[in-house]
Each structure stands twice: as structure tokens, then as C-alpha cells.
Amino acid sequence: MDAPNIRQESSRLVKDETYWKGLRTKYFPRLRFANFNQAMISTPLGGHHPDSQDLMNVNQQDSLRLLENEGEEARLGLSKLINSPPNQVYFTVNTTSALRDSLLALSLRPGDFVFTTTEEYGSMQRALDEIGKNGVNIVARPPESLEEAIDRTSGCMNKVLFTSLVTHATCRVLPVKKYSEAAKKKGFLYVVDAAQAVGQIPVDFSEIGADALVGCGHKWLGGKLTSGFLITSAGFPRLGFLDYHSASKPRTQRSGFENDFETFPRVTGWDALSHLGYCLEEYQKLGWPLIFSRIAYLGDFARTELTGVPGIEIINGNPPAPGMVVFRLKIYDQQMVKGKLEGATSIPYAFSLKQEVGGLRLSFWPFASTDEIRGFKQSIINTFGGLG
Numbered sequence: 520m521d522a523p524n525i526r527q528e529s530s531r532l533v534k535d536e537t538y539w540k541g542l543r544t545k546y547f548p549r550l551r552f553a554n555f556n557q558a559m560i561s562t563p564l565g566g567h568h569p570d571s572q573d574l575m576n577v578n579q580q581d582s583l584r585l586l587e588n589e590g591e592e593a594r595l596g597l598s599k600l601i602n603s604p605p606n607q608v609y610f611t612v613n614t615t616s617a618l619r620d621s622l623l624a625l626s627l628r629p630g631d632f633v634f635t636t637t638e639e640y641g642s643m644q645r646a647l648d649e650i651g652k653n654g655v656n657i658v659a660r661p662p663e664s665l666e667e668a669i670d671r672t673s674g675c676m677n678k679v680l681f682t683s684l685v686t687h688a689t690c691r692v693l694p695v696k697k698y699s700e701a702a703k704k705k706g707f708l709y710v711v712d713a714a715q716a717v718g719q720i721p722v723d724f725s726e727i728g729a730d731a732l733v734g735c736g737h738k739w740l741g742g743k744l745t746s747g748f749l750i751t752s753a754g755f756p757r758l759g760f761l762d763y764h765s766a767s768k769p770r771t772q773r774s775g776f777e778n779d780f781e782t783f784p785r786v787t788g789w790d791a792l793s794h795l796g797y798c799l800e801e802y803q804k805l806g807w808p809l810i811f812s813r814i815a816y817l818g819d820f821a822r823t824e825l826t827g828v829p830g831i832e833i834i835n836g837n838p839p840a841p842g843m844v845v846f847r848l849k850i851y852d853q854q855m856v857k858g859k860l861e862g863a864t865s866i867p868y869a870f871s872l873k874q875e876v877g878g879l880r881l882s883f884w885p886f887a888s889t890d891e892i893r894g895f896k897q898s899i900i901n902t903f904g905g906l907g
Contacts, residue, residue: 533812536888542805543886546741593736593792596799597748600807601717601732603724609749610792614714615642617733617749618681621710622650624756629654631677634669634707636662636693638686643712647681662686662693666701678707684716684727688875690843691836692720699728708755714738719814719842721807730755736791739842739884741798745791813885815841820889821881824896831899834878847878848903859902870895 532538590610598605611617627633633647637659651657660668665682672678680702684695695711702709709729716722718739724732732750736742802810818841825831825846835845848856857874870891871882881895 530809530812532809533816536890539813539886539888543888546801546886590792592796593746593799596796596803597750599803600799601713601722601724601750602726603732603750604753607751607753607755609751611747611749612745613747614640614712614733614735615646615747617735617747618643618646618710618712620749621731621733621751621755622646622679625677625679625708626756627655627677627679630656631679632656632658632672633679633681634658634660634665634672635681636660636665636683636686638662638689639681639683640687640712640714643681662691666697669698669701669705669707672705672707678705680707680709681712682709683712683714684722685713685719685840685843686836687715688845688877688880689834689836690715690840690845690880692716692838692840695727695729703728715840715843718802718810719840720811724750736795736798740795741802741884742795743791746795810885811841814883817883817885817887817889817892818842818844821883821892821895824892828896828900830903832878842883844881844883845875845878846881848899851903853877853879856903860898 591605593610594605594608597603597608609617609620611620622633627650633650633655635644635647635657638661639647639659647657658668662682669680680698682693682695682698685692699709708731710731710733711727711729713722713732713734715738717734718741722732730752734748734750736746736748737744740746818839821844822833822835822839825844826833830849831846832849833844833846835843847853853874857872857879860872870884870887871880873880873882
């Protein structure tokens with residue numbers, strides 16, 4: 520689980536560029552150039568759910584009904600992918616709101632503890648800082664020393680562990696199963712951020728043994744923004760969470776569109792879930808082992824290509840997330856590098872490029888091609904000349 524061996528997929532389709540080009544044409548007929556959007560990894564999968572309607576004609580009553588129907592399809596798709604009962608899957612605006620919901624449900628008080636790593640995503644860290652202002656102790660440690668810090672804890676205070684499964688900046692897979700085992704020994708509740716993992720690598724909620732898992736559909740699942748989710752264990756406090764089948768009942772909890780329809784557009788909500796359900800269904804048809812293997816193949820290919828360019832240093836953490844490559848141009852300011860590459864119109868639309876601490880991050884979706892990766896490498900060479 521912690522370092523998935525997903526390169527064993529023997530299907531010839533993993534390296535069949537013609538096959539993936541055909542799927543790219545089907546799902547993304549109008550896309551031409553690279554995605555530099557800061558918020559997204561994947562681009563919304565082309566097409567639409569067969570039951571979709573003209574959004575302008577959806578009234579309040581219909582939107583509630585659509586949330587019920589489309590929410591169940593997306594819920595079932597996620598539960599199959601992550602190995603969790605459907606009734607433990609909840610939808611929120613995004614990953615951060617899912618984390619806030621989970622923290623709210625735990626009713627943390629001054630003097631309680633949240634342990635985390637020093638490599639968490641910015642908005643997640645800010646969510647922890649918010650409760651820290653109310654007297655909750657936030658303890659951040661490097662991933663390598665987190666288990667030791669957990670083992671040293673004692674006392675009867677409430678304790679929560681929060682970590683990523685795949686880190687966003689160093690792009691490595693953290694040993695979440697080991698963290699979970701260490702947490703249980705010391706009475707911690709464990710919340711996992713799987714936003715950068717679900718759809719990139721196999722994620723088994725039951726196998727991890729966490730108490731809650733948060734994520735989103737727009738990173739690796741081909742979904743749209745506003746498709747966050749929270750998956751909980753059977754014993755996790757619910758504190759007013761509403762399922763779609765009860766969406767028309769009085770709403771008392773302010774946290775995401777599933778729990779507060781007044782602060783989140785109903786139409787945007789059902790459209791995002793409709794699209795997420797569609798994406799999960801399409802990926803299921805293609806086969807998740809093939810998807811995971813293709814992403815890993817492209818990541819390995821990119822690492823090999825960029826390693827061969829003088830002046831480029833690969834700085835992924837270990838073990839590396841298979842579909843994410845972090846690199847830097849040694850003699851240049853990385854912000855300047857990103858700015859120049861954004862203006863290079865020869866870069867194809869195959870992946871996202873984002874600036875991280877110390878370097879730039881490439882993230883691949885399965886429909887990218889090896890020719891596009893070569894083209895990206897050549898764009899770097901053409902733009903910056905001799906890098907050595």
C-alpha cells in the first residue's frame with residue numbers, strides 16, 4: 520500500500536501510444552496546450568453525463584433531486600475505487616472543506632493535540648492553524664520522524680494525526696499504513712489527505728486503517744472543481760452530516776454543499792457530482808490497473824528524459840509518486856523558468872506544471888503521450904539554451 524507496485528501491469532496497452540491518442544481524441548477533442556492551472560492536475564474529462572440537463576433550466580426542487588441521483592452514482596464509484604462502504608462517503612466543496620468537516624466532527628478542545636508533517640498542502644496547514652488559534656496544539660514533524668514523535672506521546676488528551684498519502688511538493692508516497700498502526704497504539708484518530716493519491720495510485724481505505732480520508736475529484740479523477748469528498752470509518756463522529764437522500768430536511772451544519780445549500784450553488788453541486796460519476800464510470804471501463812500503470816509509465820519516462828538534460832536535477836522524494844516529477848534548472852530562478860515555459864506555445868496540453876518549494880512539478884494524466892514529454896524537454900532546451 521505505502522509504495523504500490525503498480526508497474527507490473529503487463530498489458531501491451533500501457534505503451535500503446537495510438538490507443539491513448541484515440542482516448543485523448545474522444546475525451547479531449549479541443550485541448551491543445553499545456554495546463555498551467557495552479558489548482559488542477561487533470562482537466563475535466565470530455566463529454567457529459569447522459570442525464571445532464573440545461574443548467575439554466577434547473578430549479579431548486581430539481582436540483583435537490585439531481586443531487587440525490589447524481590450523488591449516489593459518484594458515491595458508489597468512489598466507494599468501489601477506495602474500498603469503503605457507500606454510506607461512509609460524503610461530498611464537500613473541496614479537500615480543505617472536507618478536512619474542516621472532519622475536525623469539526625471531532626470537537627477538539629484547547630489542550631488537545633494534532634500531529635502532522637512538515638510537508639502538508641498550504642490550505643490544509645492553514646486549516647490546522649485555525650484550530651491552533653483556539654488552543655489546540657499543532658505538532659509538525661518531518662515525515663521521517665513522525666512515528667517517533669507519536670510513540671513519545673502519553674496522557675488522555677484527544678489526539679489526532681493528519682498526513683498526506685502523497686505529498687504535493689516533494690511528491691513522495693508516505694507510509695500511511697505504518698502511521699496508522701503507530702497512531703492506534705497511542706490512541707490517535709487518523710485523518711489522511713489523499714487528494715494527490717486517489718486516481719494516481721491504488722488507495723484502499725480499509726487497508727490503510729485510517730479513521731477518515733479526504734480528497735477531491737479534480738486532481739487525478741478527471742472531475743471538475745467543487746468535487747471534494749470525506750470518507751469515514753464506521754465509528755467516526757458524524758455531527759450532522761447529511762446524505763443526499765435527506766438533503767431536503769432541515770440543514771444545521773455549515774460545511775460544504777452537502778450540508779449547507781445556502782452557501783454553495785445547488786446547480787454547481789449536482790453538475791460536479793454528475794461529472795465525477797461519469798468520470799469514475801469511464802475509468803472503471805478502461806480498468807484502474809491499466810490507468811495506474813500508464814501514469815507510472817509516463818512518470819518514469821519523464822524522469823528518464825529530464826535526467827538526460829545537463830543542468831536539470833530531479834528532486835522527487837522517496838519513494839516517488841509515480842505520476843509526479845519534481846525538477847529544477849540549477850542555474851535559474853524557478854519562478855522565471857515557469858514564467859518562460861508558460862509562454863512557450865509549443866508545449867502540448869499533456870500535464871500540469873506548478874511551482875513548488877525548490878523546483879517545478881510535472882503531473883501526468885494517463886492520456887499524455889511520450890512524444891509530448893519529449894516535446895516538453897525540447898522546449899526547455901530551446902528556451903534556456905545550454906543548461907550545463
